[in-house]
Each structure stands twice: as C-alpha cells, then as structure tokens.
Amino acid sequence: MTKSLPAVLITGASTGIGAVYAERFARRGHDLVLVARDEARLNALAGRLRQEEGVAVDVLKADLTASEDLARIEARLREDAKIGILVNNAGAAAHGGFADQDPEALDKLIRLNVTALTRLAGAVTPRFLAAGTGAIVNIASVVALAPEFSLGVYAATKAFVLTLSQTLQVELGPRGLYVQAVLPAATRTEIWERSGRDVNALEGVMDVGELVDAALVGFDRREAVTIPPLPDASQWEAFDAARRAMLPNFRQEHAAERYRAA
Numbered sequence: 417m418t419k420s421l422p423a424v425l426i427t428g429a430s431t432g433i434g435a436v437y438a439e440r441f442a443r444r445g446h447d448l449v450l451v452a453r454d455e456a457r458l459n460a461l462a463g464r465l466r467q468e469e470g471v472a473v474d475v476l477k478a479d480l481t482a483s484e485d486l487a488r489i490e491a492r493l494r495e496d497a498k499i500g501i502l503v504n505n506a507g508a509a510a511h512g513g514f515a516d517q518d519p520e521a522l523d524k525l526i527r528l529n530v531t532a533l534t535r536l537a538g539a540v541t542p543r544f545l546a547a548g549t550g551a552i553v554n555i556a557s558v559v560a561l562a563p564e565f566s567l568g569v570y571a572a573t574k575a576f577v578l579t580l581s582q583t584l585q586v587e588l589g590p591r592g593l594y595v596q597a598v599l600p601a602a603t604r605t606e607i608w609e610r611s612g613r614d615v616n617a618l619e620g621v622m623d624v625g626e627l628v629d630a631a632l633v634g635f636d637r638r639e640a641v642t643i644p645p646l647p648d649a650s651q652w653e654a655f656d657a658a659r660r661a662m663l664p665n666f667r668q669e670h671a672a673e674r675y676r677a678a
Contacts, residue, residue, distance in 0.1 A: 422500020422550075423472075425449040425493060427480060427536065430457035433555060433603065434505040436628040441501070442469040449474045449499060451489055452506070480506050480532035481524050490539035502540050503553045504533045507573075514568035522569050529573035534580065541584075541593065548592040553635065554581045558601045558643065561655075574599075578641070585640045594638055598631045601645040 424441045428434040430452035438448055442465040450458050455477040462473040476492065478485035493499060507529045510517055537552050544550025557574040559567050581597035588595065602621045627644055634642030643652055 421446045423447040423449060423496070423498040424501040424503060425451065425489075425499050426503040426505060427451045427489075427532075428506030430454040430461065433600070433624055433628060434503070435461055436624050437503050437505065437553075438465060438473075440628055440632055442471045442473070445469070445471065446501070447472040447498065449476060449492065449496070451476045451478050451480075453477065453479050480536075481527045486532055486535060490535060493536060493540040494543060497543070497547075499540070500544075500547075500549065501551045501553070502536060503555075504536055504577075505553075505555045506532065507555060509570045510568065513566065517569070525569060526573060529570070530576050533577060537580075537584070541588065544593045545588065545591050550592070551594040551596070551635070552581075552584070553596045553598060553631075556581065556597045556599050558599045558645065560599060582640060589640075596631075596635055596639060597641050598634070599641065599643045600627050600631075603627045 421444070424437075424446045426434050426437050426441075426448065429438050429448075429450035431454070434450075434452065435457075438450055438461060442448060448462075448465065448471060450462060450473060452458050455475065458475045458477065462475050465471060465473050476489060478489055480486050480489065493502065508525055510521060510525050533554060537554070540550065540552070544552075554577050556577040557571070559565050559571040560574040560578040563571060565571065578597050578599065581595050584593070585595040600622065603624050604621050622645060630644035631642050634644075641652065641656075646652060
C-alpha cells in the first residue's frame with residue numbers, strides 16, 4: 417500500500433532542532449531525507465528512526481555553503497516527487513559583535529542562513545505549485561524582531577528569513593503552498609558552543625523538544641508565523657496590525673510633511 421504522507425527533507429538534521437524535527441515527523445509516519453555535514457551522526461539518527469518508527473530515511477552529507485553540495489540538494493528537491501515538506505533549519509551564528517567579525521566568516525554565515533535557504537526554497541517551489549500542495553518551514557528567530565539584542569548579521573539574516581517567508585506565503589499561499597516562519601528564542605542546541613557562547617549563562621533557554629513540538633502545533637494550524645516563546649498572541653497580532661496599518665501610507669507621491677524643509 418502506497419503511503420499518502422509526503423516525505424520531509426530537513427537541513428541541519430544531524431543534531432538540535434533539525435534532529436528533533438526528524439524524530440517528530442518520523443513518529444507521524446513520514447519518510448525522511450536528512451541533510452547535514454556530519455554523516456556519522458546522520459547515519460546514527462537514520463538507523464534509529466528506521467528501527468523505531470519503520471520509516472524510510474535517506475542520508476545526504478552536504479555542506480550547504482559549498483556550491484556543489486548545494487546544487488545536489490537543489491536537484492533532489494526538484495526531482496523527488498515524494499518530498500512534500502522542506503524544513504530549512506540549517507543555520508549558524510557568528511562570534512562576537514559586528515565590529516569584531518571576520519569578513520570571510522560573515523560571508524559564510526550569509527551563504528548558509530540566507531543564500532542556501534533561499535535557493536532550496538526556490539528549487540522546490542515550482543514542483544509544489546505544479547502539484548497544488550507542499551509546505552516550506554523556515555527556521556528564523558525572535559532576533560528578527562529584536563535589534564536590541566545586538567546580534568548583528570545573524571539577526572539580519574533571520575529578519576531576511578522572516579520577511580521572505582511572509583512574502584512567499586502572501587504570494588504562493590493562494591496557490592496551495594504553505595510557508596511557515598518559526599521564531600525560536602534561545603534554545604538549547606550546539607549553535608551556542610559553535611559561536612563561542614555559553615548557553616548556561618543565558619536565562620530562559622527552551623528545551624529543543626518543547627520548541628519543535630510547539631512549532632508543529634503552529635504547523636498543523638497553518639500559522640504563517642509561529643513564535644513558541646511568546647505567551648500572549650495578541651502582542652504579535654497588534655504588532656502585525658500596526659505594520660499593516662502603515663501600508664496605505666507607503667504609497668505617497670510626496671514626502672511626508674514632517675520631512676519637508678521649512
């Protein structure tokens with residue numbers, strides 16, 4: 417009997433948020449395509465999920481900042497009709513503040529957080545639109561809304577992810593494609609150690625399992641933006657309503673009176 421559930425391709429799947437997404441989707445009965453640089457970890461996770469959940473799991477070792485590897489994953493998304501959900505989870509943070517960062521490191525950060533995510537979404541979108549169905553989950557961050565947290569380029573990349581996700585949902589949602597932006601706050605993953613920060617020195621760090629479970633509630637509800645740590649949904653609704661209220665005022669032939677020279 418052919419499975420009706422779509423397969424899920426998850427980037428950054430070897431650990432943290434990506435690995436938990438793999439576990440949760442496998443538990444729901446979805447076959448998986450797991451993408452990350454750490455092949456040993458991917459194989460261990462894949463073996464466990466095949467045994468425990470009885471799903472098919474493909475492992476693709478790839479560095480999404482490398483052109484050849486990125487092109488390989490794009491091709492899989494374009495050609496594999498079984499894949500109906502893309503989880504764009506792979507991402508990295510940077511060491512230190514903006515003034516102290518290495519330009520090459522920043523370039524690599526942008527290639528992973530922005531370029532790879534955009535190209536993978538772009539690779540799968542035509543096929544999803546042709547099928548009239550499909551979902552893209554983009555992992556952004558609450559720092560997309562919080563320049564006060566002073567996370568520089570990392571925050572800017574997550575603001576890009578949020579805006580891209582919202583734009584795609586507006587453009588493509590009516591054509592059957594669902595796009596969700598997930599905005600975690602601090603979550604207990606290896607991203608902190610890799611960026612030279614001590615997660616234990618932070619307050620309010622969420623367990624990764626709780627984060628993904630909350631994100632999946634938003635996914636099932638077909639939310640465009642899911643913010644798991646936000647207690648009062650009306651705050652986001654008021655923020656979004658205030659933004660929308662400005663839209664008619666952006667179409668002006670002349671500068672606002674407050675900017676006119678005396």
